[in-house]
Amino acid sequence: MDETALIRNAQHGDLDAFNTLVLAYQDIVYNMALRILGDEDLAADASQEAFISAFRAINSYRGGSFRAWLFRTVTNACYDELRRIKRRPTTPLEPETEDGDEVESPRWLADPNASPENQLDQAELEHAIQHCLENLPTDFRAVVVLADIQGLDYAEVAVAVKKPLGTIKSRLARARLRLRECLQAFRELLPAAFRLEEERDL
Amino acid sequence: MTTPSFRDVEKLSTFLDGHLSQAENTRLEARIRSDPSVAAALADLRQARAILRRTPKRHVPRNFTLTPHMAGIRPPVPRLVPALSWASAMAMVLFVVTLGTNLLGQLSFGAAAPMLSAAPMTNENFGVGSGPAGTQAPAADNTQVTPTAEAYIMTAPEATAPGVTRLLPPAAVSAEKAAPEPVNIWLYIWLGLAVILIAAALLIRQASLQAFRRKVGGKHNP
Numbered sequence: 001m002d003e004t005a006l007i008r009n010a011q012h013g014d015l016d017a018f019n020t021l022v023l024a025y026q027d028i029v030y031n032m033a034l035r036i037l038g039d040e041d042l043a044a045d046a047s048q049e050a051f052i053s054a055f056r057a058i059n060s061y062r063g064g065s066f067r068a069w070l071f072r073t074v075t076n077a078c079y080d081e082l083r084r085i086k087r088r089p090t091t092p093l094e095p096e097t098e099d100g101d102e103v104e105s106p107r108w109l110a111d112p113n114a115s116p117e118n119q120l121d122q123a124e125l126e127h128a129i130q131h132c133l134e135n136l137p138t139d140f141r142a143v144v145v146l147a148d149i150q151g152l153d154y155a156e157v158a159v160a161v162k163k164p165l166g167t168i169k170s171r172l173a174r175a176r177l178r179l180r181e182c183l184q185a186f187r188e189l190l191p192a193a194f195r196l197e198e199e200r201d202l
Numbered sequence: 203m204t205t206p207s208f209r210d211v212e213k214l215s216t217f218l219d220g221h222l223s224q225a226e227n228t229r230l231e232a233r234i235r236s237d238p239s240v241a242a243a244l245a246d247l248r249q250a251r252a253i254l255r256r257t258p259k260r261h262v263p264r265n266f267t268l269t270p271h272m273a274g275i276r277p278p279v280p281r282l283v284p285a286l287s288w289a290s291a292m293a294m295v296l297f298v299v300t301l302g303t304n305l306l307g308q309l310s311f312g313a314a315a316p317m318l319s320a321a322p323m324t325n326e327n328f329g330v331g332s333g334p335a336g337t338q339a340p341a342a343d344n345t346q347v348t349p350t351a352e353a354y355i356m357t358a359p360e361a362t363a364p365g366v367t368r369l370l371p372p373a374a375v376s377a378e379k380a381a382p383e384p385v386n387i388w389l390y391i392w393l394g395l396a397v398i399l400i401a402a403a404l405l406i407r408q409a410s411l412q413a414f415r416r417k418v419g420g421k422h423n424p
Contacts, residue, residue: 015275019267030262044263051266055273122258129257148254154221173208173215173247180250
């Protein structure tokens with residue numbers, strides 16, 4: 001069944017149709033929440049909340065990019081989580097050593113399917129990106145995650161964060177600049193990966 | 203060579219994503235070729251974007267499919283259930299009303315009985331007193347206007363042996379007669395109806411719940 005039919009059925013209360021959409025989108029939703037929140041458990045909670053909200057508000061979807069509409073609920077769920085954390089800070093988002101220092105390359109970031117060397121590279125890269133993302137203001141972070149990590153176009157990002165296109169362009173430019181500056185600090189750690197990608201893009 | 207302004211950076215970022223107009227594109231491309239600082243800024247932005255695009259993707263720790271409970275879907279209630287419940291409630295109300303009416307009737311009857319029995323009782327007393335049973339009876343009649351059975355027996359203790367049944371006061375006799383009076387049949391009807399209707403409503407609800415669970419349970423239980 002195509003996406004439009006699934007959405008239409010879900011709008012008529014068909015939970016199975018909606019759950020088919022959940023299975024199709026849960027990876028990108030979870031990854032987006034993870035990049036914005038920086039914590040697996042919080043990201044899982046926000047993803048679940050986002051899907052619950054999406055089902056309850058499915059009749060407010062009036063066509064256009066379903067992905068963008070769905071990401072709006074995810075963004076809202078993430079903002080809610082961030083507000084909740086601010087009100088009641090609990091455990092640190094990064095694992096710490098016994099001395100209370102932050103672990104540079106936490107094991108929990110590693111992809112278990114990758115080879116040990118690749119695993120380390122991936123973990124370093126992920127840690128670097130996450131660290132720099134978390135240094136950005138939340139609004140900038142959401143825009144850059146949607147545009148550059150999730151691959152949404154400007155119009156979809158505008159729908160997802162409910163801001164005009166001009167604001168999206170401006171925030172994205174600022175976020176890229178700040179990320180570039182921040183990632184400079186990790187250049188020593190990940191030179192090969194960065195350059196290879198750059199050469200491919202050019 | 204000049205440091206690009208933020209407006210330049212914004213244009214370069216938009217240019218990178220291919221969202222500039224044709225005219226702006228042409229102008230910016232000319233600047234990129236002529237100004238190394240603009241070209242360097244573009245390279246920085248491109249690199250930042252390239253790194254972000256390489257962000258490792260994570261697998262979901264679990265499926266986020268919704269259960270009916272999460273989705274706020276309640277099992278449907280058959281139309282018959284509220285109708286039966288209402289009917290049962292009405293039957294219960296009628297039961298209470300009938301019971302109340304009966305009790306009121308009995309109470310008023312019970313209150314009226316001694317009054318009604320007072321007159322004949324005195325006559326009987328006179329009759330008893332004038333009979334062969336007791337010589338003290340008339341004295342007792344003077345002191346007790348409405349004698350109870352006990353008082354009556356106390357005043358005529360010698361009459362306990364052979365003529366005891368005849369000596370019982372009329373009030374006691376009428377009470378004996380009232381006790382085995384049949385209970386209003388409607389009490390049984392209303393109560394039985396209320397129980398049957400509510401039981402039927404519960405059974406239908408239970409069957410509907412089980413059908414709902416069979417329908418959605420298998421698909422959404424983790």
